[in-house]
Amino acid sequence: MSRAIDRPEPCLRQLKQAKGGVWVPSRIHRTCHCTINGYPEDNSPHPWRDTCDRYPRLEAEINGRPADVDRVWTSGRRVTMAEYLFLKADRAWAREHAPQSPEANPWRPIDLNTLAPPNF
Numbered sequence: 243m244s245r246a247i248d249r250p251e252p253c254l255r256q257l258k259q260a261k262g263g264v265w266v267p268s269r270i271h272r273t274c275h276c277t278i279n280g281y282p283e284d285n286s287p288h289p290w291r292d293t294c295d296r297y298p299r300l301e302a303e304i305n306g307r308p309a310d311v312d313r314v315w316t317s318g319r320r321v322t323m324a325e326y327l328f329l330k331a332d333r334a335w336a337r338e339h340a341p342q343s344p345e346a347n348p349w350r351p352i353d354l355n356t357l358a359p360p361n362f
Contacts, residue, residue, distance in 0.1 A: 250270055250300055250311050250312065250315035251300075252270050252271050252300070254267070254268075254321050254323060255267075255270070255314055255315075255317070255318045255319060255320055255321060256318050256325065257304065257314065257317040257318025257319075258317075258348075259304065259349045260348065260350055263344065264348050264352065265329060266305040266333065266348045267305060267306075267326050267329035267330050268303060268304040268309065268314045269303055269314070269326065271300070271301055271302075271303075272299070272301065302315075305348060306330075333345055344357070
């Protein structure tokens with residue numbers, strides 16, 4: 243499936259935050275802040291659905307942080323939900339159990355001289 247580079251759409255992607263770095267999860271989505279119940283305080287942000295009274299703009303995130311939609315749309319590659327969830331879980335595990343690993347520091351390039359040898 244080809245993509246129109248000038249028409250971003252909601253999707254899950256993986257990209258690198260640094261040249262020579264690891265893949266990180268990213269996504270483009272719509273979060274609705276509609277007033278379907280009449281009062282803004284009764285309406286928590288939720289994914290857009292057909293019953294919403296507004297059509298929200300696209301938002302993007304890279305590795306859980308807000309990002310530019312065009313950067314996410316034009317970088318990396320599309321992934322499945324399973325791949326996206328794996329990348330998120332892998333990053334969370336690395337931050338807790340292996341803070342010096344490339345997955346815990348995705349903004350830095352991988353340095354093979356400082357990596358620990360694999361445990362087989």
